[in-house]
Amino acid sequence: MHAETVERTQHALGEVFLHDVYGIPGGDKVKECIQCGTCSASCPTSYAMDYTPREIIAAFRAGLLEKVLKSNTIWLCSSCYSCTVRCPSGIKLTDIMYELKRLAIEFGLAPEGAKAPVVAELFAEIVDKNGRVAEVPLVTRFMLKTNPFGAFKMIPRATKLFTRGRMPLTSHKIKGTAELEKCAGAMTAPLVSGLHPGSAREGGN
Amino acid sequence: MQARLGFSYYPGCSVEGMNRAYDKSTQLVCKALDIDLAELNDWNCCGASAYMSINEMKAHLLSARNLALAEKEKKDLVVVCPACLTTLTKTNHYLAEEPRFKRNIGTALKAANLQYFGSVKVRHLLEVIVNEVGEQEVKARIKRKLLGLKVAPYYGCQLTRPFGEIDHKEFPLILDKLLTWIGAEPVNFPLKTKCCGGILMMTNENVALGLNRNILDCAKQNGAECIITICPLCHMNIETYQDDVNKMFGTDFKVPALYFTQLMGLAFGFSRKELGIDEEMISSRPLLEKHLEVIA
Numbered sequence: 001m002h003a004e005t006v007e008r009t010q011h012a013l014g015e016v017f018l019h020d021v022y023g024i025p026g027g028d029k030v031k032e033c034i035q036c037g038t039c040s041a042s043c044p045t046s047y048a049m050d051y052t053p054r055e056i057i058a059a060f061r062a063g064l065l066e067k068v069l070k071s072n073t074i075w076l077c078s079s080c081y082s083c084t085v086r087c088p089s090g091i092k093l094t095d096i097m098y099e100l101k102r103l104a105i106e107f108g109l110a111p112e113g114a115k116a117p118v119v120a121e122l123f124a125e126i127v128d129k130n131g132r133v134a135e136v137p138l139v140t141r142f143m144l145k146t147n148p149f150g151a152f153k154m155i156p157r158a159t160k161l162f163t164r165g166r167m168p169l170t171s172h173k174i175k176g177t178a179e180l181e182k183c184a185g186a187m188t189a190p191l192v193s194g195l196h197p198g199s200a201r202e203g204g205n
Numbered sequence: 206m207q208a209r210l211g212f213s214y215y216p217g218c219s220v221e222g223m224n225r226a227y228d229k230s231t232q233l234v235c236k237a238l239d240i241d242l243a244e245l246n247d248w249n250c251c252g253a254s255a256y257m258s259i260n261e262m263k264a265h266l267l268s269a270r271n272l273a274l275a276e277k278e279k280k281d282l283v284v285v286c287p288a289c290l291t292t293l294t295k296t297n298h299y300l301a302e303e304p305r306f307k308r309n310i311g312t313a314l315k316a317a318n319l320q321y322f323g324s325v326k327v328r329h330l331l332e333v334i335v336n337e338v339g340e341q342e343v344k345a346r347i348k349r350k351l352l353g354l355k356v357a358p359y360y361g362c363q364l365t366r367p368f369g370e371i372d373h374k375e376f377p378l379i380l381d382k383l384l385t386w387i388g389a390e391p392v393n394f395p396l397k398t399k400c401c402g403g404i405l406m407m408t409n410e411n412v413a414l415g416l417n418r419n420i421l422d423c424a425k426q427n428g429a430e431c432i433i434t435i436c437p438l439c440h441m442n443i444e445t446y447q448d449d450v451n452k453m454f455g456t457d458f459k460v461p462a463l464y465f466t467q468l469m470g471l472a473f474g475f476s477r478k479e480l481g482i483d484e485e486m487i488s489s490r491p492l493l494e495k496h497l498e499v500i501a
Binding site: 025044048075076078081092098116117118119120121123124127132139142160164165168172174179182183184185186187189191192 | 374399
């Protein structure tokens, strides 16, 4: 993965973005954005974003994608798909948000102190290890990593949940973790596009 | 009497963790409705949103293994978590429509002697009950009446979005319908598919609390006495964070929330304890005592 990352970072960010998005089924619709702003108006969290969903596409066209990736914008997307189902051009904005999240992590651009990338990475780490996610260990590790002192604030809530039997502390490890690892090792590409990352321009033209 | 329905059952991580009441009530309701649920052996995480932000193809591979395991059982897969539904369905669609994607996943699965031909349908329990079991069979099992209990049917995002295969993407009625069958009164609830913030409650708490304030407010304004949920994450956010919402906005929400399977279970005569009711932070007890009437 590391070698691939180096190769990808040698391309301009916008180019890699376009290649990856074109690889998503129906992803080429991104070029049909008419800047109407339906996505931003439909988004329940756009009010708190540095750049709204509409502005992301505008920024990409202006070659300013890096600015977006360094902001809080993409990490406020909760994957509610409101933008996706309303977009008059059929752009799959939620899938684009996922792509931007992956790029921000891959290119090391996520803003300092952003908590969402931490959750995502812990989540993936736990799934890779156990095959499933136990919520309590996930939340505990997340708190210790992002806000160890804030964890105290959680105690009353945690106690209430615990006494109601809603805080199972154990985690289950599936039998198939080795099987999954084998499968992952045999994958030919890390992205849906299935193209080698070096061939960034071959996306869908 | 209908033929017995049989499915593989995919509980999902959240139901196995902090939302076991959803699982408990699901099992009981299905038993009462003669739906056979056999838990999918050794299922893994569906690859939901957090994993998708890290590795796209591997998130799909996680889904694909579940689908391959389900295909071996020759049964369709029933889920209760809408996020699992969307993730598994998305992988299923890509596999059917994208040859290159299918090749990549196929090669990966083969490394562990697994294969998937694409025959498994992923279905949400709510939709199975409404479309397969139907009104007559549901009504036939009612042992207790819910006398005029006013409920806000809260669907959340991913039951109907993005695919819209189950119902309208923004104003679905399928849960409303089921609730009337068991004697509850669904109120008009314009925010029924608005987002609860999901995992943002962990990462951007203030934003998520605001979203929940809106949903609670809408439910109350429209006269709902409780909120009925179908998603473990929505349930967690709307039910257990009301103290925090109140603190932040100076409100005084105290709205009980129940899974649709819990309310069905009550109507079918199961006890609160069996259904995991009373495990919630905001007790529904006074409300239920007011509205539940034993028929026989």
